[in-house]
Amino acid sequence: MPYSLDPKRFVQHVGAWLQGAGPDSDVVVSCRVRLARNVEGYPFVLRLEDEKARELATRVRDVLVEQHIDGETIWVGMEEATPIVKLLLRERYLVSRDLAPNDPRLATRPGRGVAFGENETLAVMVNEEDHLRLQALCSGFQLAEAWALAERGDDELGESLEFAFAEEMGYLTACPTNVGTGMRASVLIHLPALVLTKQIDKVLKSVMQVGLAVRGLYGEGSDVMGNLFQLSNQTTLGHSEQESVESLDRVTRQILDYEERARDVMLRDAKTQIADKVWRAYGSLRYGRSMASQEVINLCSALRLGVALGFAGLPPLSTINQLLVLTQPAHLMRNAGRALEAPERNVLRADLVRAHLERANSETGPGGRG
Amino acid sequence: MPYSLDPKRFVQHVGAWLQGAGPDSDVVVSCRVRLARNVEGYPFVLRLEDEKARELATRVRDVLVEQHIDGETIWVGMEEATPIVKLLLRERYLVSRDLAPNDPRLATRPGRGVAFGENETLAVMVNEEDHLRLQALCSGFQLAEAWALAERGDDELGESLEFAFAEEMGYLTACPTNVGTGMRASVLIHLPALVLTKQIDKVLKSVMQVGLAVRGLYGEGSDVMGNLFQLSNQTTLGHSEQESVESLDRVTRQILDYEERARDVMLRDAKTQIADKVWRAYGSLRYGRSMASQEVINLCSALRLGVALGFAGLPPLSTINQLLVLTQPAHLMRNAGRALEAPERNVLRADLVRAHLERANSETGPGGRG
Numbered sequence: 180m181p182y183s184l185d186p187k188r189f190v191q192h193v194g195a196w197l198q199g200a201g202p203d204s205d206v207v208v209s210c211r212v213r214l215a216r217n218v219e220g221y222p223f224v225l226r227l228e229d230e231k232a233r234e235l236a237t238r239v240r241d242v243l244v245e246q247h248i249d250g251e252t253i254w255v256g257m258e259e260a261t262p263i264v265k266l267l268l269r270e271r272y273l274v275s276r277d278l279a280p281n282d283p284r285l286a287t288r289p290g291r292g293v294a295f296g297e298n299e300t301l302a303v304m305v306n307e308e309d310h311l312r313l314q315a316l317c318s319g320f321q322l323a324e325a326w327a328l329a330e331r332g333d334d335e336l337g338e339s340l341e342f343a344f345a346e347e348m349g350y351l352t353a354c355p356t357n358v359g360t361g362m363r364a365s366v367l368i369h370l371p372a373l374v375l376t377k378q379i380d381k382v383l384k385s386v387m388q389v390g391l392a393v394r395g396l397y398g399e400g401s402d403v404m405g406n407l408f409q410l411s412n413q414t415t416l417g418h419s420e421q422e423s424v425e426s427l428d429r430v431t432r433q434i435l436d437y438e439e440r441a442r443d444v445m446l447r448d449a450k451t452q453i454a455d456k457v458w459r460a461y462g463s464l465r466y467g468r469s470m471a472s473q474e475v476i477n478l479c480s481a482l483r484l485g486v487a488l489g490f491a492g493l494p495p496l497s498t499i500n501q502l503l504v505l506t507q508p509a510h511l512m513r514n515a516g517r518a519l520e521a522p523e524r525n526v527l528r529a530d531l532v533r534a535h536l537e538r539a540n541s542e543t544g545p546g547g548r549g
Numbered sequence: 550m551p552y553s554l555d556p557k558r559f560v561q562h563v564g565a566w567l568q569g570a571g572p573d574s575d576v577v578v579s580c581r582v583r584l585a586r587n588v589e590g591y592p593f594v595l596r597l598e599d600e601k602a603r604e605l606a607t608r609v610r611d612v613l614v615e616q617h618i619d620g621e622t623i624w625v626g627m628e629e630a631t632p633i634v635k636l637l638l639r640e641r642y643l644v645s646r647d648l649a650p651n652d653p654r655l656a657t658r659p660g661r662g663v664a665f666g667e668n669e670t671l672a673v674m675v676n677e678e679d680h681l682r683l684q685a686l687c688s689g690f691q692l693a694e695a696w697a698l699a700e701r702g703d704d705e706l707g708e709s710l711e712f713a714f715a716e717e718m719g720y721l722t723a724c725p726t727n728v729g730t731g732m733r734a735s736v737l738i739h740l741p742a743l744v745l746t747k748q749i750d751k752v753l754k755s756v757m758q759v760g761l762a763v764r765g766l767y768g769e770g771s772d773v774m775g776n777l778f779q780l781s782n783q784t785t786l787g788h789s790e791q792e793s794v795e796s797l798d799r800v801t802r803q804i805l806d807y808e809e810r811a812r813d814v815m816l817r818d819a820k821t822q823i824a825d826k827v828w829r830a831y832g833s834l835r836y837g838r839s840m841a842s843q844e845v846i847n848l849c850s851a852l853r854l855g856v857a858l859g860f861a862g863l864p865p866l867s868t869i870n871q872l873l874v875l876t877q878p879a880h881l882m883r884n885a886g887r888a889l890e891a892p893e894r895n896v897l898r899a900d901l902v903r904a905h906l907e908r909a910n911s912e913t914g915p916g917g918r919g
Contacts, residue, residue, distance in 0.1 A: 451896055455838035462832025468825035526821055 194299030199496025201319020232290030249296020569866025571689020619666020
């Protein structure tokens with residue numbers, strides 16, 4: 180039985196890219212590189228007939244699962260997936276809203292699915308906008324590593340599948356904005372000090388002026404929550420992948436620098452207020468009995484800042500990252516084994532947060548007995 | 550050396566009436582009976598010459614200290630008291646704002662002072678509005694006991710001092726509203742459920758209609774903080790002390806009953822919200838790094854409600870009562886041994902709250918190691 184069907188798997192572990200490790204992980208949560216690919220000999224997804232879509236999915240799935248692209252690799256077909264599993268995969272950033280829409284009544288087109296490894300470091304969506312959408316995720320500020328991972332996955336897939344490619348253009352994609360490299364590289368970056376010191380608008384404006392896109396935690400169109408921003412490259416034509424990655428890397432390093440300077444100023448001028456904010460957030464998470472998802476994300480932002488500032492006694496980044504994922508609605512429902520309305524979810528969410536913080540405290544905290 | 554001069558005394562202990570014991574102490578914090586008396590042969594305070602005021606103070610002081618009215622008894626003269634000590638005494642409800650005004654530049658009239666016992670159960674202000682203002686304080690709903698204590702103190706003083714008394718009127722006092730019994734009985738009552746369920750205005754209106762007065766935590770003109778209300782009798786003429794005490798007792802019992810019914814309804818209909826509110830208050834107190842006095846009082850109100858509702862793991866009422874007193878400005882300054890501005894007080898206040906809650910937790914809490 181593939182491990183994806185173990186109901187406990189997704190609610191006790193998160194992807195390796197959320198372990199809170201890697202360089203500058205106190206500011207940069209993670210880096211992601213996504214590649215769009217289409218397979219020669221099949222029409223683009225929009226014009227792909229159901230039969231062909233299924234055939235392509237089977238071919239790709241077999242390649243992916245056999246290649247162990249990321250350790251033991253599993254396949255989840257969207258036709259078979261329950262609404263909760265679809266949302267679960269979205270909450271883990273393994274599939275897009277397009278592949279797994281909110282509304283369970285929206286019929287799922289045949290041949291759609293996702294393959295991913297046990298570490299969730301590599302994932303490949305099949306028959307989303309393009310035939311293949313491969314993503315590589317790394318913890319911390321490791322953009323080059325994420326690119327190397329994606330490239331390796333791309334090469335491995337390329338051994339078994341011939342990709343649509345034109346000498347003049349590069350990779351051919353369903354949407355013209357992806358033609359060329361088919362690559363989007365992005366970083367998930369935590370900028371609480373720039374937000375608190377009201378410099379964020381200025382900084383984001385300058386990011387957009389150099390051609391990068393800024394989004395919230397959950398991608399295009401999502402609100403900014405928990406002071407978490409996604410920066411990504413926009414252009415796929417006229418630059419090599421290397422150039423795009425290096426450009427994003429450079430800008431990220433600059434913003435990281437601004438953020439760290441803003442943190443230093445805050446520590447110098449308002450240490451008490453910051454400590455108070457951080458520790459009260461911890462107090463609410465540690466003792467609250469009902470909590471909305473968005474509130475957890477915002478309180479975790481304060482905790483993350485506290486850890487970055489070196490406040491002793493807070494949970495490690497890995498716990499904070501876990502909470503962001505494990506407290507999402509589908510994760511709570513998967514854990515409970517049934518559908519839950521919001522008020523019930525809020526109670527179970529608070530229970531889960533308390534349990535994780537108590538465990539972290541007993542393992543590493545100053546009052547620990549672990 | 551009298552113990553009052555020990556700088557640690559006032560910052561490590563509170564009066565016995567704050568021990569959180571006694572009947573219905575989950576609703577009624579304390580009961581107080583105050584008697585106004587004037588000594589035959591001296592003009593009322595307003596017309597009392599300085600020389601005479603000093604003479605009277607000396608006489609009364611000697612009687613009080615010798616009689617051990619409440620265990621070891623000490624005298625604090627307002628002329629000698631520093632501004633911090635004056636405020637400290639006010640914060641402990643041992644003197645009034647009139648006896649110890651805020652503004653240190655206001656010259657203190659001679660012969661003013663206060664005597665109180667080591668338990669702070671009995672205290673006598675001298676040359677406030679009347680020559681003597683005796684108060685007896687009891688923990689919990691023990692109005693009859695407070696009256697008995699006051700009466701005993703009154704009798705003991707009456708053995709050495711002759712009080713101004715007229716057969717037709719009763720005790721003569723500076724202000725006509727006190728003539729007769731000279732007594733004011735009051736209860737300090739915690740009514741969070743009536744406030745949360747928005748029934749409080751109706752209840753207080755009915756209290757005032759039966760001739761009782763309603764005030765905030767710090768007496769006349771003070772705001773209601775922490776859902777703590779002082780109810781007291783208004784009339785001193787035409788009723789015996791016994792009748793006044795019984796009437797206040799009856800009304801208090803009625804309100805206590807309303808409050809308990811409101812708590813039952815809240816527990817039935819909104820247990821999660823109440824638990825969340827209580828535990829988040831605990832989280833803020835347990836981890837905050839800067840806290841205004843008013844906020845501590847309000848957060849302690851939630852804790853007090855949680856204890857009353859039987860939530861396990863909260864600090865005992867005695868700790869909550871202690872915090873109300875020990876976190877006041879003069880107590881913090883006495884503890885620090887110097888004057889402190891508000892921002893510094895807020896930090897030390899949060900430190901003190903954390904220390905008390907950690908101690909309570911290690912002694913009695915579920916995660917205790919005590």
